Amino acid sequence: MNASQRAAGPVLSLLAGLAALAASGMAAGAEETPLPKLGPDAVSLTADHGYMARAEAPDYWAFSGFVKPQVTGSACSVAAVTAAVNGLRGLPALAEEPVLTQPALLELVGDAEWARLSADEGDGVTFAQLERYARAALDAAGLAEARLDSFHPGDSSEAQLATLRTMLTENEASAEDVLLVYFNQGVVTGDWDGPHVSLIGAYDAAGDSVLVLEVDQEWYVPYWTTAPVLLEAMVKPTSAEHGPLEGETGGLVRIRR
Incomplete structure (x- = not known):
């Protein structure tokens, strides 16, 4: 050198x-x-509300007013079921009658396990538990005659997508039924990767767009996504970090008056 x-x-x-x-x-x-508030597969209702101006959207008007923020980070199932029950029952006729709240619904149902799973730092519910607690809530809230069925897809095939679209179309026809959706929120929003429960607010068949009425209102307002993306969010297995919910997949729980 x-x-x-x-x-x-x-x-x-x-x-x-x-x-x-x-x-x-x-x-x-x-x-x-920083990530954007919503990823490429979701559009907020505040940015796209054209469907509401041209369609009746009966479920949106019947249920959106009753969709309140989940009271804990694990209480999405309680918030969604409470909104469904309130929407099916309608606004109480008398001034002295309160609108059902999430704590009041838990007390009415009286299921200690649901209360524990939905408390702060709770594990949250499985799809089967969502079905069971929704049924219990209907019975406890004076809606025992309501019928409940579910769609729990095993894959994202065209056949399953066709079934999803049929249920969304039927649901959009009137406010006589409501759909609870159990899905991986991050697949839709592009952020948190975990299971979540909310309500379906509308379905624009022409655009194949589904409106999710979010109960996770600390972070989101209602948003649109497509039926194929929602199906992917339903069938994505829950990751190991969510403990007892590992491997859990979702679907729709339909309640009909």
Whole structure:
């Protein structure tokens, strides 16, 4: 190594070190880039409300006013079932009659397991538990004659997609029924990867768009997604980080008066 190379050595090392620091800083910056509120597969109702102006959207008007924020981070099933019960019963006729709240519904049903699963840091419910607790809520709230059935797809095939579209179309025809949806929220919103429950608010068959009436209102307002994306969100198995819910998949629970 000659003298000029010796002199250049420390300089080159310094430059290389600065370049490495800059690269690591850029990588860290890239990792910390905030995500948009909604990913490419969801559009907020505030940004796209044209369907409401041209369609009757009976479920939206019957149920959206009763969709309230879930009272804990694990109470999405309670919030969704409470909204469904209130929408089916309608606004109480008398001033002295309260609108059913989530704590009041839990007390009315009297199921300690549902209360525990829905409490702060609770595990949340499985799809089968959602079916069971929805039935119990209907019976306890004076809707024992309401019928309940479900759609629990095993895959995202065209046959399952056709069934989903049929149920959405039937549901959109009147406010005599309501759909609870159990799905992986992150597949739709592009953020949190975990199971979630909300209500279906409308279905625009021409655009194959489904309106989700979110109970996770700390983070979201109602949003549209497509039927194929919603189906993918239903069939995605829950990851291991969610403990007892690992492997759980979702679907629709339909309640009909």
